[in-house]
Amino acid sequence: MNEELAKIHGELISARRPEDIFGQLSSGNVESQLERIKEIYIRLTRTIFPDHYRGNTEEFDMASKALEILNVFREKAVRRVNGEASDAEFIIKKSQREYHIDLAPIAEGDLSIIFGGYYSDSGNNKDVIVKIIKDPSDADLMRNEAKIIRILQTEPGNQSKHLPILLDQFRTTDRKIGLILDYFDGYDLYSVREKYKDGIDQKDMVWMLNRSLSLLGRVHINGTVHGNVDPSHFMVRPRDHNMRMIDWSYGIVNSSMTGDGFKVFNKDFSPPEVKERKMPIPASDLYSVGKCMIYVLGGDIKTNIMPNSVDKELQRFIQFFVRESPIQRAQDAWEMRSQLIKLIERLWGPRKFREFRM
Ligand SMILES: Nc1ncnc2c1ncn2[C@@H]1O[C@H](COP(=O)(O)OP(=O)(O)O)[C@@H](O)[C@H]1O
Ligand SMILES: [Mg+2]
Structure with missing residues (x-):
């Protein structure tokens, strides 16, 4: 397999916006941007031109697919720069x-x-x-x-x-x-597991957990509960280790004052109190976050069993999130975040940025 072809094909397949291939596009400085689009296009087609691969069906198909995607993105990029509308x-x-x-x-x-x-x-x-x-x-x-x-x-x-x-x-x-x-240029955790079929490394999981706890700490202090944290609502961005929690459709505000309750039961990720129609509490979100982490590690979300490669202490830490009884479970996102940081430093020393690729 031609490595350069496979690499470009992979990049094109995972690109979602013309910017992912052609860099930042704006409606200013049209000429130089069109020039850049053209240069990048020519450089890429040098590798992915299907005719180079006549005789090797697999490579030929890969190149044809790559070129097809590249053409669609080029058209979009040019339109964006020119500020034009289109039928599409x-x-x-x-x-x-x-x-x-x-x-x-x-x-x-x-x-x-x-x-x-x-x-x-x-x-x-x-x-x-x-x-x-x-x-x-x-x-x-x-x-x-x-x-x-x-x-x-x-x-x-x-x-x-x-x-x-x-x-x-x-x-x-x-x-x-x-x-x-x-738009958030990240990936939801289902896409992460699609890429990492056996789950991600524990050291890549901890920054995701850390960010989500810091966010939930703030959300919970304000009296809001997300109410449906699951892998499709937990997005991560590898380049700067940012995370975003999306889809607040099921959110609950000041439940004790308003009587507002859970709006959905998510079979794999909701805590038992949802089914029992109890009051939503911050710990309810923490349960779902714990399940998401077990999922992204490649663990079993039914039994909460995690791969052996996950440090035993870290496993115990996550188990505390997914206890069935809401009162025996982790309660406070900020408190859990500071415990997590201490745990990481004890296990692996001072924290440093670790590259995560998608
Ligand atoms: N702001 C966003 N940026 C990028 N992708 C998003 C964004 N919001 C949603 N998505 C993608 O769309 C999927 C569904 O979004 P969601 O808000 O959960 O819709 P719904 O309310 O219909 O369930 C998400 O899992 C994610 O992959
Ligand atoms: Mg949703």
């Missing part, structure tokens, strides 16, 4: 700005279809996602998500980068609600 996108006009959204969805959630797009902010293109609800009877959940994100983002702080930004809300012509949120 729709436009959402709001008072502040105009969003260009690709017609082909990038993901499907439990409640909605997710589309990717961008808007131009004084010459710079900013990426967004649009969630359009599938079943109008779920409209309350989507409205709830908008409400919770607004509450969480009212006081910008250190944790804001771990939370979605709600840019706009709209209705389609058939009266379905949609939300426009900023």
Whole structure:
């Protein structure tokens, strides 16, 4: 197998935006950007031109696929730079700005279809996602998500980068609600497990856990519970070890005062109190976070058994999150975070940045 071809093919397959291949694109300085797109295109096609691989079916197919993806992204990149619309996108006009959204969805959630797009902010293109609800009877959940994100983002702080930004809300012509949120260029934990079939290294897991605890500490202090933490809602970004918790549709605010309860039972990731219709507490989210960590480590989420490669002390630490009884379980995200940091330093010495690749 031609290694260079395999490498470029891999990069193209995992790219989700034209920027991933052609670098930052904006509507300023059009000429030099078109020049850069052209250079990159020529450089890549030198390797992936299918004709080089006549005689080797596997390589030929790989090259053809790579070229097909590259052509789609090049067209998008050129359009973005020129600020043009196309048949492959729709436009959402709001008072502040105009969003260009690709017609082909990038993901499907439990409640909605997710589309990717961008808007131009004084010459710079900013990426967004649009969630359009599938079943109008779920409209309350989507409205709830908008409400919770607004509450969480009212006081910008250190944790804001771990939370979605709600840019706009709209209705389609058939009266379905949609939300426009900023795009997060990370991967949800299902995608991480797709790449790491046997689970990730414990040292890559700990930064994910650390970030999520720091975020949840802040969210819980404000009286909010996420209510449905699972691998599709836990996103991580390898390059700077950022994480983001998304999909606040099931969020609960000040449950003891409002009587607001759990909105969904997630078979593998919800704590038992959800089924028992008890009051949501911060520990409920910690249970789900613990399950997510067992999952990403390649453990068994039914039995909570983790691979032997995971340090026994770290295993005990995670087991404390997934205790069935809510009162015997980890309660306080910030407290658990400081314990985690102490544990990591005791096990492996001072913390240092460890590269994680997707
Ligand atoms: N802001 C975002 N940036 C990038 N990808 C996202 C973003 N929000 C959602 N996604 C992708 O879409 C999937 C479904 O999103 P989610 O908000 O859970 O939708 P639903 O409410 O329909 O369940 C996520 O698992 C993730 O892969
Ligand atoms: Mg979801």
